[in-house]
Amino acid sequence: MTTIAMTSYKAIWALDFEFIARDGQPPVVVCLVAHELLSNSWVRVWQDKFSAPPFPLDQETLFVAYSASAEWASFLALGWPMPTRCIDLYAEFKRMKNGSYDGKIFPSLLAAASHFGITTTDADHKCAMRDLIIAGGPWSAEQQQEIMDYCAADVAMTSDLLRAMTAFIFQDATTLGGALLRGRYTCAAAHMERNGIPIDVGALSRLLAGWDAIKLGLICDIDQHYGVFSGTTFVAARFESYLTKHGIPWPRLASGNLMLDDDSFRERAKAYPQIGPLRELRHAIGKMRLSSLTVGHDGRNRTSLMPFGSKTGRNQPSNSRFIFGTSRWLRSLIKPAQGRALAYVDWSSQEIAIAAALSGDEALWSAYESGDPYMAFAVQSGLAPVGATKATHKGERQRAKAIVLGVGYGMSPESIAVQAGIHLDEARDLLQRHKLTYQKFWAWALLNQNAGLLGLPLQTKFGWTWKAGSGTSVNPRSLLNWPMQANGAEMMRLACCELTEKGIVVCCPVHDALLVEADIGDIERVITATRKAMEQASQLVLGHGRTVRTDVDVVCYPDRFSDEAGVEMWESVMARLSAQGY
Amino acid sequence: MTTEHNTHNAAAETAETAESNASNQSGGSRNTGTVASTTLPDPFDPSQFAVNGSVMGEIGVTKELVACPVRKPNKQEFVRINPDSAYHLRACILELKDERETYLVMPDVAAMLPGETRTVDLRLAASRQGAIFIWPVPVPRIDGRDSPWSTSARTAAAIAEQKWVRVIANMAQGAYDVYPAPAAVGSPSWPNKSMRDILAVAFGEAFTVRDAGHPVIKRLLGLA
Numbered sequence: 111m112t113t114i115a116m117t118s119y120k121a122i123w124a125l126d127f128e129f130i131a132r133d134g135q136p137p138v139v140v141c142l143v144a145h146e147l148l149s150n151s152w153v154r155v156w157q158d159k160f161s162a163p164p165f166p167l168d169q170e171t172l173f174v175a176y177s178a179s180a181e182w183a184s185f186l187a188l189g190w191p192m193p194t195r196c197i198d199l200y201a202e203f204k205r206m207k208n209g210s211y212d213g214k215i216f217p218s219l220l221a222a223a224s225h226f227g228i229t230t231t232d233a234d235h236k237c238a239m240r241d242l243i244i245a246g247g248p249w250s251a252e253q254q255q256e257i258m259d260y261c262a263a264d265v266a267m268t269s270d271l272l273r274a275m276t277a278f279i280f281q282d283a284t285t286l287g288g289a290l291l292r293g294r295y296t297c298a299a300a301h302m303e304r305n306g307i308p309i310d311v312g313a314l315s316r317l318l319a320g321w322d323a324i325k326l327g328l329i330c331d332i333d334q335h336y337g338v339f340s341g342t343t344f345v346a347a348r349f350e351s352y353l354t355k356h357g358i359p360w361p362r363l364a365s366g367n368l369m370l371d372d373d374s375f376r377e378r379a380k381a382y383p384q385i386g387p388l389r390e391l392r393h394a395i396g397k398m399r400l401s402s403l404t405v406g407h408d409g410r411n412r413t414s415l416m417p418f419g420s421k422t423g424r425n426q427p428s429n430s431r432f433i434f435g436t437s438r439w440l441r442s443l444i445k446p447a448q449g450r451a452l453a454y455v456d457w458s459s460q461e462i463a464i465a466a467a468l469s470g471d472e473a474l475w476s477a478y479e480s481g482d483p484y485m486a487f488a489v490q491s492g493l494a495p496v497g498a499t500k501a502t503h504k505g506e507r508q509r510a511k512a513i514v515l516g517v518g519y520g521m522s523p524e525s526i527a528v529q530a531g532i533h534l535d536e537a538r539d540l541l542q543r544h545k546l547t548y549q550k551f552w553a554w555a556l557l558n559q560n561a562g563l564l565g566l567p568l569q570t571k572f573g574w575t576w577k578a579g580s581g582t583s584v585n586p587r588s589l590l591n592w593p594m595q596a597n598g599a600e601m602m603r604l605a606c607c608e609l610t611e612k613g614i615v616v617c618c619p620v621h622d623a624l625l626v627e628a629d630i631g632d633i634e635r636v637i638t639a640t641r642k643a644m645e646q647a648s649q650l651v652l653g654h655g656r657t658v659r660t661d662v663d664v665v666c667y668p669d670r671f672s673d674e675a676g677v678e679m680w681e682s683v684m685a686r687l688s689a690q691g692y
Numbered sequence: 693m694t695t696e697h698n699t700h701n702a703a704a705e706t707a708e709t710a711e712s713n714a715s716n717q718s719g720g721s722r723n724t725g726t727v728a729s730t731t732l733p734d735p736f737d738p739s740q741f742a743v744n745g746s747v748m749g750e751i752g753v754t755k756e757l758v759a760c761p762v763r764k765p766n767k768q769e770f771v772r773i774n775p776d777s778a779y780h781l782r783a784c785i786l787e788l789k790d791e792r793e794t795y796l797v798m799p800d801v802a803a804m805l806p807g808e809t810r811t812v813d814l815r816l817a818a819s820r821q822g823a824i825f826i827w828p829v830p831v832p833r834i835d836g837r838d839s840p841w842s843t844s845a846r847t848a849a850a851i852a853e854q855k856w857v858r859v860i861a862n863m864a865q866g867a868y869d870v871y872p873a874p875a876a877v878g879s880p881s882w883p884n885k886s887m888r889d890i891l892a893v894a895f896g897e898a899f900t901v902r903d904a905g906h907p908v909i910k911r912l913l914g915l916a
Contacts, residue, residue, distance in 0.1 A: 114732065118731055118732050119732070169732075169734070194736075195732075195735065283732075283733045283740070283741055284733075284741045284743060286732070286733050286741075287733030287734075287735065287738065287740060287741025288741060290733060290734075290735035291735045291738050291741075293735065294735040294736070468746065554746075556871075557746075558746055560770070560858065560871065560873060561746075563768065563769065563770060563820065563858075564770050564820045564856060564873055565820055568746050569743060569745075569746060570746070571742050571743060572738055572741070572742060572743070573741075573743060586768050593746045604738065650738055650739060650742070653742070
């Protein structure tokens with residue numbers, strides 16, 4: 111292993127902008143402070159003095175920031191090009207500690223610095239300065255000095271943090287390369303956060319104005335198929351009767367009561383689609399906070415994508431601020447402006463392809479390549495005869511699908527039985543068939559699971575890692591799924607980088623999909639470029655020339671985006687709003 | 693805009709100490725060639741630094757001995773057994789299944805309870821997560837009519853002296869499946885206590901049957 115010298119770069123700039131970020135709006139830059147670590151020089155620029163970047167942006171100049179996408183958002187606001195070499199210390203610190211704690215954490219710069227014993231800014235002072243900045247000015251000369259000193263303190267902390275993490279980041283070409291690639295993605299994230307998602311602000315205004323008035327009527331509309339509400343209250347006993355009447359199995363708590371959390375509804379709705387509208391209704395009534403959706407003056411939904419927020423390295427934007435985090439029916443608020451079009455391009459069965467390629471299981475890859483991995487499994491495992499199709503063997507395919515999807519999440523035979531609505535014996539048999547058919551995949555999955563349980567780090571193709579910390583609770587099932595999710599996240603990041611660098615308007619990534627936008631006349635070209643970038647990204651992650659296919663849905667003005675699971679709810683809501691004059 | 697130099701020298705020092713083998717690094721750049729472009733990884737060409745395999749490295753986890761359950765390994769953990777003979781005790785135990793309690797029974801008391809106690813090897817075991825416990829490993833039956841459960845448990849315990857193993861009941865097989873871990877995964881941190889002290893933590897006086905006057909024995913003999 112060869113440590114890379116920091117002096118291999120001509121300059122290393124730690125930097126921080128202060129800016130004002132109103133909900134849904136691009137940032138308004140207040141000042142910049144940057145520190146060049148090798149020469150120990152400092153740059154301070156107040157908002158009225160910005161012109162060209164005060165440093166070169168070539169590949170010999172390394173930039174370092176904490177939660178870097180916010181800094182590159184300021185670059186974009188100033189009309190500056192993106193840096194070509196940058197490292198986000200948040201991503202690297204998160205990578206270093208990923209799995210060390212139970213639950214979700216967003217380590218702040220103060221927390222990361224404290225971890226290394228670096229002297230930090232007083233938290234109260236930080237709050238006071240943030241308030242002063244958010245107040246928006248005008249600021250006196252003394253206040254300007256205070257703000258820049260505060261900014262400089264964060265920059266000094268960032269410099270110290272880089273020094274403390276040098277051995278971790280500059281360990282060798284592989285770790286540095288991975289850090290630079292993640293840094294490259296923070297530039298893409300800044301572009302996407304600035305682009306935002308076009309929202310039908312007229313429909314949103316109607317919803318905001320009329321929601322409370324139509325809620326009760328809406329419940330009556332949807333509940334006529336279920337009979338589980340009393341006024342606006344969900345009655346568990348009535349729901350239990352509904353389940354019994356329709357023969358729908360439902361998970362229960364240790365107490366014997368039905369599990370009524372949203373996750374349970376979501377899982378059950380996959381096997382029993384008739385539950386879907388009820389789930390949307392419950393979510394809408396209980397958790398929906400329409401006013402939290404951050405929409406800018408130009409009608410675009412913008413919020414931080416929170417890159418690397420999850421343990422798999424995926425983005426983790428706020429569910430209430432991000433349109434794709436809200437109830438599915440609300441996605442119908444997404445609507446391209448006049449003359450514009452949106453394309454939702456998603457990787458097809460991405461997890462299966464990753465599992466097949468990285469495990470080297472040729473039988474599973476062949477099932478993926480067939481275009482219908484569920485039918486292929488049914489045939490490979492002897493459930494259906496050679497030549498069977500979705501049309502001729504629908505039932506067999508459905509059962510095979512439940513297994514193929516379930517094993518990716520480490521589901522037990524009991525869970526698969528409940529999920530697929532089949533007998534436990536059949537679930538056990540199907541699971542055994544899967545193990546016999548895809549032996550190499552199972553050996554690989556068990557290796558990952560064992561390594562995770564042993565406390566060894568798991569890693570992706572480009573070095574995102576996770577390892578169980580001492581005293582943490584490790585869910586063996588999540589260890590089965592981590593490699594697929596985390597490598598899927600690598601794929602997504604690579605594609606976002608390629609596309610935003612080519613100038614394509616990527617509105618946002620949505621798990622295993624990208625939402626891109628263009629003029630109607632240009633959308634086909636953009637779709638072609640997007641699919642190509644996504645396929646190339648999949649080849650980089652999977653290796654051996656293997657490609658994950660993509661599917662596309664296009665929406666052109668005046669149509670709106672929609673999610674199949676939310677169409678009924680959307681139409682009910684809009685009809686009620688119209689009927690009541692909203 | 694202002695530019696300044698100050699006396700914060702740590703950066704320069706760090707840079708000097710970190711400078712070493714940069715010239716050995718391979719890499720390229722899609723930008724115009726420079727010294728750095730030939731020595732540093734290029735984020736625009738990720739294939740340069742892609743890694744193979746999804747598992748890396750090694751860590752060790754320890755845990756303070758504040759309790760020491762007497763139990764079998766559970767199916768979700770890797771365990772090791774202390775191979776030192778000082779941590780190996782053949783003994784009689786009494787298991788109350790309903791209460792989920794295990795008692796250490798002195799041999800002369802055990803002789804009073806035929807069929808109630810069983811002889812086991814008490815082995816000091818550790819999970820990868822640092823949990824220390826006593827694993828009662830079944831001993832061979834005198835009549836030679838061992839069950840596959842017992843023999844496979846002994847096999848697992850023998851392997852666990854050298855390697856981390858995961859022991860999972862295979863109901864169809866009627867025996868335990870044993871999964872030894874890859875070789876280089878470190879050793880557990882054993883408690884710095886004698887087996888006597890550890891057994892004292894594991895059983896305590898309440899769960900040690902020294903004579904027939906123990907309440908549990910009285911109950912089993914119908915005397916209480």
